[in-house]
Amino acid sequence: MDKKNPNLTVEQNLVMFEDGTEPPGSSELNNEKRDGFYHCANCDVKLFSSNSKYESGSGWPSFFQSLPDVFDTKTDHLLGYPRTEYHCKNCDAHHGHIFDDGPQPTGKRYCNNGICLVFKKKS
Numbered sequence: 001m002d003k004k005n006p007n008l009t010v011e012q013n014l015v016m017f018e019d020g021t022e023p024p025g026s027s028e029l030n031n032e033k034r035d036g037f038y039h040c041a042n043c044d045v046k047l048f049s050s051n052s053k054y055e056s057g058s059g060w061p062s063f064f065q066s067l068p069d070v071f072d073t074k075t076d077h078l079l080g081y082p083r084t085e086y087h088c089k090n091c092d093a094h095h096g097h098i099f100d101d102g103p104q105p106t107g108k109r110y111c112n113n114g115i116c117l118v119f120k121k122k123s
């Protein structure tokens, strides 16, 4: 089943629907520190608040928490070991992986491809 969205770029479709990964450090959102929300670039659902964003040093936008009930997860072995992949519950687009090295209170790191997100500043 091809879920690709013709309104997205080739790179966005590659990451969101073929489990690709953008190059680290390539996203402008790494440096985004304003108040607002991060939406799914495919379906526009709100996924993260800027309150849960932090600088992980990984080269990808990182969050210690998503908004409630916006993602489904599955385990993938694309790198030869198990990782927790997460994708938008609403449209199935892949966003990134969850790691256990995040800051408190959750200890989680949502490592999100920046091109899968659209930031909307709080007005």
Ligand SMILES: [Zn+2]
Binding pocket: 040, 041, 042, 043, 044, 045, 088, 089, 090, 091, 092, 093
């Ligand atoms: Zn979505």
